[in-house]
Amino acid sequence: MTETNTRVLFNSTPEGLPVPGNFRLDETPVPEPGAGQFLLRNLYLSLDPYQRMLMGGGWTYSPNVLKPGDLMVGRVLGEVVQTNNPDFPVGTHVVGRLGWQTHVVSDGTDLDFVIDAKPGVPLSAYLGVCGSTGVTAWVGLKITGQPKAGETVVVSAAAGSVGSCVGQLARDMGCRAVGIAGGPDKCKLVVDDFGFDACIDYKAPDLAGQLTAAAPDGVDVYFDNVGGEILETVMGQCNRLARIPVCGVLARYNETGEAYGNRNMHLFFDKSLKMEGFVLNAHKAIWPQARAELETMVADGRMAYRETVADGIAAAPEAFIGMLQGKNLGKQLVKLT
Structure with a gap:
């Protein structure tokens, strides 16, 4: 493929609230899937407060603090666009903690779940209220x-x-x-x-x-x-x-x-x-039950939700900083394509 994989990397440790300079945009060739793998084009990126803890420079419970040059951590919703795995045909939508990037290769073991979209539930909801x-x-x-x-x-x-x-x-x-x-x-x-x-x-x-x-x-x-x-x-x-x-x-x-x-x-x-x-x-066994109940509540109108959506991966750092300042309403997403 001739497309470019655009990524957001961790650049430096914040002192208090992050600033744009704590992030760095990076471009690499889109990877080719190997045997048993498939290529995802990521459609949405989820921005969440826990990602701030992973940047260091403040309180954190995680031992896995990012180092300069590391890919920013986060969940994405992606679509299979090329596959060498019969369990993941082209067009399959998945959610996984695969980082702030537009493309990624997976073999399926690093995914949270495959989306079986319920009527009345928009795709983006599977990164938020149904995710x-x-x-x-x-x-x-x-x-x-x-x-x-x-x-x-x-x-x-x-x-x-x-x-x-x-x-x-x-x-x-x-x-x-x-x-x-x-x-x-x-x-x-x-x-x-x-x-x-x-x-x-x-x-x-x-x-x-x-x-x-x-x-x-x-x-x-x-x-x-x-x-x-x-x-x-x-x-x-x-x-x-x-x-x-x-x-x-x-x-x-x-x-x-x-x-x-x-x-x-x-x-x-x-x-x-x-x-x-x-x-x-610690509660992975119960995720499917919870997601099923939430899907039903969204589909029948018992669960309202809001999304604040930034456009393009280059907008992710500013959107993330804004979320930490409380500028978003509901779920903060970045539309990648």
Whole structure:
């Protein structure tokens, strides 16, 4: 093939929020698939907060921090355009963590799943609400949070791809869903488009007072995407035996100084709270069940979602930086072709 494979490489370690110079565009010939392999033309790239941790220069739980010259890590949705593998005919659509690039060769062992698109579900949704994003919400809420009908579920970063899904799953389970988001426009989106019962603005004064008004019966499940002061505030209004699934700590991803220390940890004893972090890869056996349920909810209109889509792989760094600043609504994607 005469096409070029355009890639985004890690160039340097950020100090706080990444800047465009921390990334570098690179072009190589499109690879030829060998025996048992196939060539993918990637259609969409998923941008996610965890990728910031892999860049170093701040807090991370991963030992696999990127080095200059490494391919940026990320999931893509690709289409088979050339094949030497009968299990992956031309036209097959797949999702895998194959990096920020327009083309890649695979033998199928490095894929998350092959897409069997359900009517009424757009292809791009398999990188978001019907992919790892939605499954993250499903696992964190249902497996870790275990809400019961009639309980109150609060979720931070509620206008984002995971948070918006959590609230809708909670509503579908008969719970009261309360979101936390930044700014009146995002709060309006959370209630009007995503169907939450209420949303509070963490940028407005008196977060604790807002939470009391939105969750008058207290908090039974807090799906934590941010950590920091918001976590501390919500913990103060948790009911006895409340569960706190920890999905992420957005407040720390660009942090370079001393981490915020919660001052009410005694509540774990006082109220018998349970906080549990979860990693998606530990629940791979349940991914198909979660995806099937999410597909059905999207297809029959019970699950709304938003996408912010940047155009072209060269736009990926700026889109990624914007996502970390909260400029996106819903899932941040890059359309590659």
